[in-house]
Amino acid sequence: MTDAAPAPVFGLNPFEPSFFEDPYSQYAVLREGDPVHKTQFGAWVITRWDDVHALLRRPGMSVDDRNINGPGRREQLALLAPDREARRSLAILNIDPPDHTRIRRLVSRAFTPRAVEQIRARVGELVDEILDDLATREGPIDLVSELAFPLPFSVISEMLGMPEGDRDQLRTWSHTVTQILDPVLAMTNTEAIFDAIDHMDEVVADAIAWKRGRPDDDDLLQAMIRADDDGDMLSDEELLANVVLLYLAGHETTVNLIGNGVCALLAHRDQLERLVADPTLDEEAVEELLRYDSPVQFSRRIALDDFEFMGAHISAGEMVMTCLGAANRDPRKFGDDADDLDLSRVTAREHVSFGSGVHHCLGAALARLEGQEVIGRLVRRFPDLELAGEAKLNGRIVLRGRDEIPLQLDPHRAN
Helix, strand or coil: CCCCCCCCCCCCCCCCCCCCCCHHHHHHHHHHHCCEEECCCCCEEECCHHHHHHHHHCCCEECCHHHCCCCCHHHHHHHHCCCCCCCCCCCHHHCCCCHHHHHHHHHHCCCCHHHHHCCHHHHHHHHHHHHHHHCCCCCCEEHHHHHHCHHHHHHHHHHHCCCHHHHHHHHHHHHHHHHHHCHHHHHHCHHHHHHHHHHHHHHHHHHHHHHHCCCCCCCHHHHHHHCCECCECCCHHHHHHHHHHHHHHHHHHHHHHHHHHHHHHHHCHHHHHHHHHCHHHHHHHHHHHHHHCCCECEEEEEECCCEEECCEEECCCCEEEEEHHHHCCCHHHHCCCCCCCCCCCCCHHHCCCCCCHHHCCCCHHHHHHHHHHHHHHHHHHCCCCEECCCCEECCCCCECCEEECEEECCHHHHC
């Protein structure tokens, strides 16, 4: 009997029919057969944990699209929407040191893990309020629209001290704007994305002006306005860009963490039952859920110089996509059972779902806290919950999640 021939490797192909249902099978083939490869779209893709971790921390890598050899994404979008200005973002997600270092230092003064931990009780209250309402329902509920989406949005809005009247609109616009991170959706929904950007900028700018007239407010936005490092403060433009970023990055990824995490638990009932029985697992469980089905699948970098990397020659100006989802399932790092869900996995916290290096996610502490409070409280309040239909994937390459997750919270009452 001869060994089976290895699966052929053709490079990353998000257009494969089964990709969104299970990208991890394709990642596994790439990780074993061609771990550092150049795609047909011109970008490099890196899939192994060691390589992803090293690349994200490598000096000489940029996140600024202006360093791409050829038109960057914002320039491409501008060509598709010529009546709109493709503004250069001043948010820390899209700029390099030393500007990134300066702005992150000022923003992080008002967004520390300790400050986030202080709101845990309030997050728990908000979760319980939503669960109390959902408990009155006899039919199925949608986890995304009725819990995973409104909860983190309420939290970040309360933290910032945003006016009540703007929150529902901001929630809709932020969901649209995040399509700019997906190469396919960005090119097909350009007009809607720019409309949402314009609306968000206008509302947030008005909120900043309103907040400047309320110096006694004690909230995150006021803290960002007051943030001072030896006379260095955030400009209005920098405040605007980074408040918008807190809505986009700090909200959408948490929605996907909750949705992906609950779906993973429902597909692994033994692990759900472990979590129900043992509240001390909450922290470890969220780390494993982040590893198992990462809300962010890719993180981009742009080479500032020519260099050799794992046998590949990467030229200045080329885009490198680190595949966080593939790295998080790498058996070299997480063992032969890396494709399994194990809520007590001791290495789970070493996932790269929040990136690594100087651009490590600023909102990681908040996402973790919200995931712990929502998922733990949900499964213990409704330990028999089950899917009431098919969960609808969002079809995004970068921000992996579900648009709808129909749940029957109490199947016994429904019957």
